[in-house]
Amino acid sequence: MQTIDMAVTPLRDLNATLQTQAGQTNQTAWVIENPRGAHALAVGLDAPIEVTVKGSTGYYCAGMNKQATVHVTGSAGPGVAENMMSGTVVIEGDASQYAGATGHGGLLVIKGNAASRCGISMKGIDIVVHGNVGHMSAFMAQSGNLVVCGDAGDALGDSLYEARLFVRGSVKSLGADCIEKEMRPEHLEILRDLLARAGAEARPEEFRRYGSARQLYNFHVDHAGAY
Amino acid sequence: MCGIVGLFLKKDELRPQLGDLLTDMLITMTDRGPDSAGIAIYGDEGGTLKMTVQSDTPATSFAGLDAALSAALGAPVTMRVIDTHAVLTLPEGSDAAARSWLAERGIRVMGSGHAMEIFKEVGLPRDVAARFGIRGMGGSHGIGHTRMATESAVTTLGAHPFSTGADQCLVHNGSLSNHNQMRRVLTAKGFAPQTQNDTEVAACYISSRLAEGASLGAALEGTLEDLDGFFTFVVGTRTGFGVVRDPIACKPAVMAETEDYVAFGSEYRAFAKLPGIDTARVWEPEPATVYFWER
Numbered sequence: 390m391q392t393i394d395m396a397v398t399p400l401r402d403l404n405a406t407l408q409t410q411a412g413q414t415n416q417t418a419w420v421i422e423n424p425r426g427a428h429a430l431a432v433g434l435d436a437p438i439e440v441t442v443k444g445s446t447g448y449y450c451a452g453m454n455k456q457a458t459v460h461v462t463g464s465a466g467p468g469v470a471e472n473m474m475s476g477t478v479v480i481e482g483d484a485s486q487y488a489g490a491t492g493h494g495g496l497l498v499i500k501g502n503a504a505s506r507c508g509i510s511m512k513g514i515d516i517v518v519h520g521n522v523g524h525m526s527a528f529m530a531q532s533g534n535l536v537v538c539g540d541a542g543d544a545l546g547d548s549l550y551e552a553r554l555f556v557r558g559s560v561k562s563l564g565a566d567c568i569e570k571e572m573r574p575e576h577l578e579i580l581r582d583l584l585a586r587a588g589a590e591a592r593p594e595e596f597r598r599y600g601s602a603r604q605l606y607n608f609h610v611d612h613a614g615a616y
Numbered sequence: 617m618c619g620i621v622g623l624f625l626k627k628d629e630l631r632p633q634l635g636d637l638l639t640d641m642l643i644t645m646t647d648r649g650p651d652s653a654g655i656a657i658y659g660d661e662g663g664t665l666k667m668t669v670q671s672d673t674p675a676t677s678f679a680g681l682d683a684a685l686s687a688a689l690g691a692p693v694t695m696r697v698i699d700t701h702a703v704l705t706l707p708e709g710s711d712a713a714a715r716s717w718l719a720e721r722g723i724r725v726m727g728s729g730h731a732m733e734i735f736k737e738v739g740l741p742r743d744v745a746a747r748f749g750i751r752g753m754g755g756s757h758g759i760g761h762t763r764m765a766t767e768s769a770v771t772t773l774g775a776h777p778f779s780t781g782a783d784q785c786l787v788h789n790g791s792l793s794n795h796n797q798m799r800r801v802l803t804a805k806g807f808a809p810q811t812q813n814d815t816e817v818a819a820c821y822i823s824s825r826l827a828e829g830a831s832l833g834a835a836l837e838g839t840l841e842d843l844d845g846f847f848t849f850v851v852g853t854r855t856g857f858g859v860v861r862d863p864i865a866c867k868p869a870v871m872a873e874t875e876d877y878v879a880f881g882s883e884y885r886a887f888a889k890l891p892g893i894d895t896a897r898v899w900e901p902e903p904a905t906v907y908f909w910e911r
Contacts, residue, residue, distance in 0.1 A: 426884030445884045445898065464898050466884055467868060485868065485900055504900045505865055523865075524903065 390418040400427055410436040412456070426466065431459050434476070451478045454495060470497045473514055486523070489516045492533065498587040505542065508535045511552055517587035527554050528564065536583050538591050546599055550606060554599040555580055557591055566605035572598045617764040618776075618789040619645025620869075622850045622880035623890075624757040624857035624909050630876055630891075635753030641879070641886040642741040642760035648882055649764035652775035653744040654736025656727065656785040656852055659755035665706045667728040668735065669718060670772060674700050677723055688717050699747040700772075701726065701735050711782070724772070727779030731756070731854050734785060736775040756911060759852050761787035767795070768813040778816045780807065781823035783854035788815040789867045789882060790846035798843065818843060822851060836860045836906040850880050858908040865903035872896040878909050 393403050403421065410416060414436055421442045424430055428447040431440050434457035442450070445463030452471045461469075464482030473492040480488075483501035490506070492514025499507075499516070505523035508516050508530055517536040524542035527535045530552035540558035547564020553576065554567070563569075580593035621641035625631060638655060671677035674697060682695035682704065691707035706714050706728075715725055726734040735748040741762045745751065761776035768774045777785040792798075795814035798821060802808065807824040809816040818839065825835035832851065836858050839849065848867040851858045859880055861869055872879045872887050874896045879887055887893045901907055 425888035426886075428885075444894070447883055447885055464870075464884065466870075483899060485870070486865070502899075505903065524863075 390420060391416055392420045392422060394422045395425065395427060396423040400430065404429070404432060407431055407438070407440060407457075408433050408435070410434075410438050412436055414438065424463075428466070431457070434459070437476075445482065454478060464501065465499075469499075470495070470514075473497065483520070484518075489514050492516070494533075496583075496586060498589075500588075502539070508533075508552070511535065515583055517583055517589055519587070519589050521558070524561070525564070527552055527567075530554075534579060534583060536580065536587070536589075536596070538589050546601070548605055549599075549601040551601060553579070555596040556599065557596045560597075560599070563599065566602045567599055568602045570598045570600045572596070617648045618867075619648030619762040619882045619886075620760070620787050620789050620848065620850050620880065621645060621882070621886050622757070622759045622787075622852075622857060622859075624878045625876065626878070627876050628756075631756060632754040634755045634758055635749075636751045637890060638758045638760050639741075639745045639751045640889045641881060642745065642762060644886045644888065645760075645762050645882055646741050649762040650740055651763045651765045651770045652736065652738045652772070653741040653760070653762045654734065654775045654777050654787075655745070655748075655750050655758055655760040656732055656734045656777040656779065656787075657750070657753050657755045657758040658731040658783070658852060658854065659733060659753060661730045662705060664730075665708055665711060665728060666730065666733060667704045667706055667711070667714060668701055668726040668733045669704060670701050670724045670726050670736075671722070672700065672772075674702070677721065678702050681723075685714060685717060689713060698735070698749060700737060701748065703733050727777075727785060729779075729783030729854060732779065732783045732785060732852070734777055734779055736761075736777065737772055738770055738775065757852060757857050759785060759787050759850050759857075766791050767815070768811060773811050774813050776815060777852075778813070778819040780809070780816065780819040781826060784819070784823055784826065784851070786815065786819040786822060786849055786851045788818060789848045789869075790862070792818060792843055792845035792847065794844040814845070818847065818849060832856055832858055833906050833908050836908070840904050848882075856908060856910045858906065859901050860906045861901055861903050863904040869901050870898065871901055871907070872898045 419440045424444040426447045432452040435455040439458045442461045447466040449468040451459040454473045458477045465484045467485040470478040473495045475495045479498045484499045484503045486504040487506040489497040497516045499518045502520035507522040507526040509528045511530045513533045521539035531550040537556045541560045544564035546567030577593040686693040694705045776787040779785045792814040795817040807820040822835045
C-alpha cells in the first residue's frame with residue numbers, strides 16, 4: 390500500500406502519480422492523508438486502483454473517474470464524481486451539490502445525504518444515496534439509476550429523459566414531466582443489485598419508481614421528418 | 617464567488633484564539649475573492665459604546681481626534697488607532713452625535729456597538745489581517761469575508777462585513793436583484809444604505825426588521841420573502857450568529873459543530889486547521905432554512 394500525505398505532497402504531484410498508474414500496475418492500494426478539503430483530488434484516474442482519502446474533500450473529487458475505486462472517509466464538496474465514466478466512488482459522509490453530475494457510468498455511493506442537484510444530467514451512472522437528496526436532483530437526467538434511501542427534495546427529475554429514479558422516503562415535489570411509475574419485477578431486480586453493491590440496508594419493495602412522462606421531449610417516429 | 621467564514625465559540629477557552637483561527641480560515645478562502653477583505657470580531661465588552669472608524673489619511677484624520685470628539689460630546693473618549701482604522705470608546709447614547717460629528721470630518725464609520733469591532737480594506741485577506749493584527753484579537757464570535765466584487769466598486773466601504781445597526785453585521789456571497797427597489801423602501805423607513813452595494817441593502821433590511829421588534833430568526837426568514845437573488849448570508853449580533861441561504865442555494869456553504877464551536881465556511885478547506893475538526897459534525901446548511909445560535 391502506498392501512502393501520500395498531502396501535508397507534504399502537492400495536489401498536482403499526487404494526481405499525476407495516480408493518473409500514471411497503468412492497468413497492469415501492482416501498486417493497487419493508495420491512501421491519501423490530510424486532504425484538508427482540497428479541490429480536484431484524485432481526478433482523471435484510469436486504472437483499477439483503490440484510493441482511500443482519509444478526510445473530507447473540496448470541489449470535484451474523483452471527477453472523470455475510470456476504473457478506479459475512490460473511497461472518501463469524510464464528506465465531499467460540490468461536484469464529486471462529476472462525469473464519472475466507470476469505477477466506484479464511495480463517500481462515507483455527505484456530498485454537496487451536483488454529486489455525480491453528467492456521469493456516464495460507474496457507481497457513486499453517498500452514505501450520508503446529498504445536497505441539491507444530485508445526478509443532474511446523469512448519462513448512465515448509478516447513484517445510491519443512503520440518506521436524502523436535495524432539490525432539483527436528477528434534473529435532465531438521461532440514463533442510469535438514482536436510488537434514494539431517504540427523502541427527495543423539490544422538483545425531483547425535472548425535465549427527465551430516461552433515467553430511473555427510486556425513492557424510499559417522501560418526495561417533496563416532482564419536477565416537470567416526472568411521474569411515478571409502476572415498479573415491475575425487472576426494476577426490483579435492478580434495485581436489489583444496486584442496494585447490495587452500495588451496502589444499503591433497504592428492501593427493494595420499500596421504494597417507489599419515478600420516470601419521465603415523455604411529454605416534454607419527444608423523439609416520436611411520426612415526427613422524424615421534422616427533426 | 618466571494619468567501620465567507622464564521623466562528624461562534626460555545627466555550628470561553630478558545631476566546632484568546634478567535635482572531636488567529638478566523639485569520640487562517642479567511643486566508644484559506646483567498647482564491648474565492650481577492651478584491652477586499654474584512655472581519656467583524658465580537659470581543660471584550662468594556663461597558664461603553666465602541667465605534668470603529670476608518671480614514672484613508674489616518675495620520676492626519678486621527679491626530680487629536682479623541683480630544684476633539686471628547687470636547688464636542690462633553691464626555692471622555694478614548695481612541696485605539698490600528699492602521700487605517702481606529703476604535704473609539706464613547707459615552708452611552710452618543711452614537712448619533714458622534715456619527716454626525718465624524719461625518720463632517722470625512723471619517724467613515726465601519727460599525728458600532730458594545731462588543732463588535734470591524735476591520736475591512738481593499739486587498740488580500742493575508743495583508744488585511746496583518747495590517748490590523750487580527751490574529752492577536754480575542755472574542756466570542758467573528759465573521760470574515762473575502763470579496764470578488766460584482767455589484768459595486770472595489771472600495772473600503774464596498775467591502776464586507778456591513779454593519780447597519782448596533783453590534784449587527786452581515787456578510788454575503790451572491791448578488792441581489794431587487795436591491796434598488798428595496799433600497800427605496802428602506803430609505804423611506806429611515807434605514808438608508810450608505811453605498812450602492814447590494815449587500816448593504818440586505819444588512820439594512822435585517823436592521824430594519826430588528827428595529828421593528830422582529831427576532832433575528834424572523835428577520836432572516838424575512839430575507840427569503842423580501843430579497844430576490846442569490847445569497848448565502850452570515851450575520852452576527854452581540855450574542856448571536858446566524859446563517860441563511862436562498863432557496864436555489866447555488867452559493868456554497870458548509871458548517872461544522874463541536875462541543876466548543878460552530879463554524880461556517882464557503883468551503884470545507886476553511887475548517888482544516890480548526891481544533892477537533894476531524895471529529896466535528898459537518899453538514900451543508902439546507903436551502904431556505906434559518907440557522908441561528910445564541911450565547
